[in-house]
Amino acid sequence: MGNKVAVYRKEHFNAAHRLHNPAWDEATNDRVFGKCNNPHYHGHNYELVVKLIGEPDPATGYVYDLKLLSDLIQENIHARFDHKNLNEDTVEFKDLNPTAENIAVVIYRILREKIDPKFDLKIRLYETERNFVEYPVN
Template identity: 70%
Template sequence: MTENRVAVFRKENFNAAHRLHNPDWSDEKNARIFGKCNNPHYHGHNYDLIVQVTGAVDPETGYVFDMKILSDLIKEQVLDRFDHKNLNLDTREFRNLNPSAENIAIVIYKLLRDKIDTTLDLKIRLYETERNFVEYPVH
């Protein structure tokens, strides 16, 4: 008998400022590579976050994962930590890590992964703009 695997999704959003900058590079190289995203006074995004959890449907609850618990986890682990923050200055996660959309998605994944049963697959989709988004992990 095959198991009934279903993906469930929770969408949230948060606002954060950041600056893309590599301290090992010259100001000129940073400006050339990162453009406006290297503004020394930072810039912000309205991020849309989609957290996907995939697994078997529990025959007793009918759930893959309790969405209230997922909502609470995202609030505690992500929103409370990053919303209305300057990622470079206000968070320990990005003090020494360039806060690109790719790195933000990986950090969010790591913050949530150990809070969700490993029998369930976890995927993060992060929209930095309406047209630019990243996913992690990629299988």
């Protein structure tokens, strides 16, 4: 099984969103999503933790160069979502409700395409200090 090690990189981005299901009436949206259904949107200071699991490289001792991981997150997540209205400014959430759960899945899919599959990848996204999600859960 080797010497698998987990490494983590924490980044952040700020974004606005509205939780809303267009198939529902306003009363249902208000009941289900409450303040998060504000038609003028609301924002969060998201904290993103990217976890990679792999074996340290014998030449470097690194599982993954965390500077390179930071650059990857900056180029593919931060540049795409920071200071954006997720509902209106991004293609990813044009037809997908930007819940923390859905944002985490989208981030995972974006990064999974860029990171060698020999590394296990997990996303943890904090929407607030007390509310966070992880994907995948295995």
